[in-house]
Amino acid sequence: MAIDWDAAYRNGEVFWDRGAPSPPLKQYLERHPVHGRSLVPGCGRGHEVALAVAHGLDVTGLDLAPTGLAEARALYPPLAGRFVAGNLFDPPAAMRGAFDVVLEHTCMSALHPTLRASYRHGIDLTLRPGGLLIGVWYINPSLDAGDEGPPFPFSVPALTALFADGYEIVADYVPDVAFSGREGRERVRVLRRAG
Template sequence: MEPDEYIRALAAESLARDDATGWWDTLYAAAGEGVTEIPWDRGGPHALLASWPGPAEPRGSAVVVGAGLGGDAEFLAARGWRTTAFDISPTAIAAAKARFPGSPVQYVAADLFDPPPSIAAGFDLVVESLTVQALPPSYRERAVGAVRALVRPGGTLLVIAAAADEGERSEEGPPWPLTRAEVESFAHQATGLRLVSVEEFREGGSHRWRAQFSA
């Protein structure tokens, strides 16, 4: 079975139990046993993170949401950010620690919807790459709010996501791509998080957003 088909089957079983996130740990465990692959594991950072200009100088703490096997987190740490990386899958976190022994990154198994105090305190840079899109649309508003809450006053949020055109909606997922309006919904007047830029990338059948927000 192709990895994408395997993932959708796992997600469907999990959603049938009213569990939107349990399939992740099952997936990482299966990948560790050689049963399947992790399609988004590139062995390094996402290309849209690696090419993002970002702040002129690293300026404090960063967190990677849904960090998986650590590629994005290690990229930030190598550029001087004091980096925390969390994932709901303990198996993924254990694999990231094994992949990067001696890493300065603080890897934590944690739930975006119920983060421990060390994560809920907020960060100067929050990187949300491909996590919100992996949750069903019924969870989207809650997930967006949870990501938004991680940004410290004066901080920056970077969102990378699969893109959908307005009016385009697929019930089959994950992923469930975001429309531009859904990407822009990370901005929130009450919390002071404002949209700085939204970039759209179309290449080789891939359609992606990269959006930056400032608090």
């Protein structure tokens, strides 16, 4: 079943949005110098785009949902031009091979497991060889009984398998900061694409 992401924004059903950037991603960028042209796939209301700008990155947020992007522009007017409509699985020509860094936060976990290979392909299409995929991967989401997602349950072995070829792990840990309710459920894993 395809998810109508724009309807979720139009209806205000954005349960994932915490109104602030991901604490583990913020902590990572505070601790590690990261440079270059960067992409936030599935950027939603744009909090991680604003975080990346605050850390000096030249960042673009990509999302399928025009309403989500309109809300991002309203929240962060000076960054309006950084929010672009499009599909990670078939990115605009100007984005292909264009990024030194991809910042992942709750895009992957929002996708049905059948779309994970398409996500990986989208990263391959946008991240240059040698570039960094810096991810806060929502590994073990809290779901109500009978709820299959999104967010869809994901495992560390599945993450490892998805990027087993063509990427090396350069950082990997359970972060000690999190949004309320996500403590111990996320993993920071940074992958470098083979050059």
